[in-house]
Amino acid sequence: xxxxxxxxxxxxxxxxxxxxxxxxxxxxxxxxxxxxxxxxxxxxxxxxxxxxxxxxxxxxxxxxxxxxxxxxxxxxxxxxxxxxxxxxxxxxxxxxxxxxxxxxxxxxxxxxxxxxxxxxxxxxxxxxxxxxxxxxxxxxxxxxxxxxxxxxxxxxxxxxxxxxxxxxxxxxxxxxxxxxxxxxxxxxxxxxxxxxxxxxxxxxxxxxxxxxxxxxxxxxxxxxxxxxxxxxxxxxxxxxxxxxxxxxxxx
Amino acid sequence: xxxxxxxxxxxxxxxxxxxxxxxxxxxxxxxxxxxxxxxxxxxxxxxxxxxxxxxxxxxxxxxxxxxxxxxxxxxxxxxxxxxxxxxxxxxxxxxxxxxxxxxxxxxxxxxxxxxxxxxxxxxxxxxxxxxxxxxxxxxxxxxxxxxxxxxxxxxxxxxxxxxxxxxxxxxxxxxxxxxxxxx
Numbered sequence: 247x248x249x250x251x252x253x254x255x256x257x258x259x260x261x262x263x264x265x266x267x268x269x270x271x272x273x274x275x276x277x278x279x280x281x282x283x284x285x286x287x288x289x290x291x292x293x294x295x296x297x298x299x300x301x302x303x304x305x306x307x308x309x310x311x312x313x314x315x316x317x318x319x320x321x322x323x324x325x326x327x328x329x330x331x332x333x334x335x336x337x338x339x340x341x342x343x344x345x346x347x348x349x350x351x352x353x354x355x356x357x358x359x360x361x362x363x364x365x366x367x368x369x370x371x372x373x374x375x376x377x378x379x380x381x382x383x384x385x386x387x388x389x390x391x392x393x394x395x396x397x398x399x400x401x402x403x404x405x406x407x408x409x410x411x412x413x414x415x416x417x418x419x420x421x422x423x424x425x426x427x428x429x430x431x432x433x434x435x436x437x438x439x440x441x442x443x444x445x446x447x448x449x450x451x452x453x454x455x456x457x458x459x460x461x462x463x464x465x466x467x468x469x470x471x472x473x474x475x476x477x478x479x480x481x482x483x484x485x486x487x488x489x490x491x492x493x494x495x496x497x
Numbered sequence: 498x499x500x501x502x503x504x505x506x507x508x509x510x511x512x513x514x515x516x517x518x519x520x521x522x523x524x525x526x527x528x529x530x531x532x533x534x535x536x537x538x539x540x541x542x543x544x545x546x547x548x549x550x551x552x553x554x555x556x557x558x559x560x561x562x563x564x565x566x567x568x569x570x571x572x573x574x575x576x577x578x579x580x581x582x583x584x585x586x587x588x589x590x591x592x593x594x595x596x597x598x599x600x601x602x603x604x605x606x607x608x609x610x611x612x613x614x615x616x617x618x619x620x621x622x623x624x625x626x627x628x629x630x631x632x633x634x635x636x637x638x639x640x641x642x643x644x645x646x647x648x649x650x651x652x653x654x655x656x657x658x659x660x661x662x663x664x665x666x667x668x669x670x671x672x673x674x675x676x677x678x679x680x
Contacts, residue, residue, distance in 0.1 A: 256665035257647040261576075261583055262640035264648070286568055291673045293572030295641050296534040296579075297622040304532040308546045309524055315550065316520050316557050392558070 250274070251281055259288035265467055269387060318398055389469050389488040397422060397485040402471065404432075404488070406463040414459040416469075421449035424473060431474050431481060432457060434466035442466070446477035502526075505570035512560035520557050527571060528553070531578045538582040538642055548585065552577040583644040625675035633668035636661060 251271045257263050258271045275282045393400035402418040416432055424430065432444040444459045471486035503511075503522065511519030531552060535545035555577050556563075563573055626634055632654075639645050639653070647665070651658040 253662065256669050257640065257662065259669070260637065260640040260665060261579055262645060262647045262650070262665070264646050282566070286566060287673065288669060289568040289572050289576065291669050291676060292641065293568060293575055294622045294672070294676060295626070295637075296530055296537075296575050297619040298626050299530075299533045299537045301529055302533045302536050303529050304542075304546050304549060308532070308550060309521070309528065312524060312550050312553050313517060313521060315554055316517055319515075319558065 250278065252284065255281065255285050255288055259285065259292045387463070391416075391469060391471060391486040391488045393420075393486050394484060397471075397473075400486070402432075402486060404459075404463070404469050414463045416445075416457045416459065418449075418455045418457065419453060421455060423449060423451065427475070429474050429477050430485070431472050431477065432459065433470045433472060433481065434459075434461065434463060435468045435470060441470075441481065443477075444469070446474075506565065509556075509560050509563050509570045512557055513563075520553065523556070523570075523574070524553055527574055531575060534575060534578050535582045538579070538586055538644065544585060545582070548578060548581045552581050555581075579641070586644040621676065621679045622672075625672045628675070629668050629671060633664045633671075636664040637668045640665065 251258070251274045254263060254267065254271050258268060263271065271285075275285055387406040389404045391402045391404070400418065400420040400422060402416045404414065404416045406414045421430075429446050429448055431446045434442045434444050442461065444461055445457050447455075447457050449455065468488045470484050470488065472481040472483060473485045474482040503519075505523075505526075508519045508523045508526075512523065528549060531549045532545055535548040535552075536542060539545050539548065552574065556574055563570065567573065568576070626637070629637070636650060636654070639650055640647065645653060647658060647661045650661045654661065
């Protein structure tokens with residue numbers, strides 16, 4: 247277990263730690279029940295602070311907007327389910343492992359070319375999954391990007407492995423096909439809003455796809471994916487984002 | 498009748514089961530509070546609405562990840578709102594410590610604000626915060642509503658980091674005791 251973090255818990259509860267400090271505290275809380283109990287008690291106190299704010303009513307249209315956006319999730323149940331399976335905190339790795347192994351057995355029994363192709367796909371899935379597990383074990387930092395618009399239901403998780411020599415990568419799920427000539431670009435966004443191109447790729451057509459990133463992730467605090475005309479120049483429409491994306495530029 | 502309203506935990510369970518009615522109910526229960534918090538931090542109605550929508554969608558998509566031992570559903574939901582709003586605030590500015598007067602010039606509680614709810618718990622929280630010595634109260638308010646890190650507050654207020662931590666600790670402990678007395 248890492249060193250206790252009682253000295254930092256008040257600032258943590260108030261959201262007054264920088265990202266690295268907050269991650270260190272969160273990491274400790276995941277393994278220390280006593281600090282976790284104290285953090286939960288402080289979270290309740292801090293959770294009462296909004297009661298000191300004068301109440302304001304948002305415009306009624308906000309409720310409709312929210313429910314419409316949620317309905318869009320429901321309308322894509324297959325994709326929605328996949329997205330939930332892979333979203334941060336909802337990963338069920340052991341289920342995927344069992345499913346992947348089971349699928350391999352079934353596919354081997356069929357022993358035809360389709361089965362072979364499927365085996366390759368499943369193996370790729372399993373490898374991607376193993377990579378993810380390994381990163382999580384190593385305490386990787388992760389950002390989940392949710393698909394927007396025509397990419398709704400898809401998503402990707404950026405993993406930044408802590409282990410030396412391991413490169414960051416993004417595990418995408420349910421990427422829709424894109425038009426011929428178009429590319430997808432992964433961007434790293436710094437706290438001051440600077441966008442840095444991290445990788446360019448096209449969807450493989452598989453349910454999940456891993457894209458490795460050659461640059462350092464340190465110093466960036468969010469990421470996004472854009473649909474572009476070319477792997478250079480100004481970025482196009484934001485189709486995936488972690489947290490809240492900057493305004494979508496005109497295509 | 499309040500007795501007929503489903504508890505927050507039940508609403509989150511329903512949310513995890515993709516029940517849109519539960520999302521609507523959760524919004525009806527906490528939407529105005531979430532918006533008030535986001536507006537207090539950002540001072541802009543449009544940005545505050547975006548934060549609220551984003552936060553409720555996050556709850557909708559991530560309800561299955563909620564763990565009761567980490568706090569109540571209300572605290573969880575408001576923490577998402579808070580994180581989102583502070584995130585935007587930090588992105589909007591270069592976030593170098595500003596003069597204290599500017600930092601404290603947060604959205605005013607002007608006439609357009611609805612009257613704060615007068616229930617006992619809200620009044621207790623406000624009283625507990627206002628009862629703190631000014632230095633402790635300012636530290637907590639600037640951290641929570643102003644989005645300042647403890648290191649930035651140390652610079653902003655011209656006091657050692659240990660003093661900032663101490664003010665946070667003592668202030669929150671006092672509030673904790675005050676809230677416990679009423680529960």
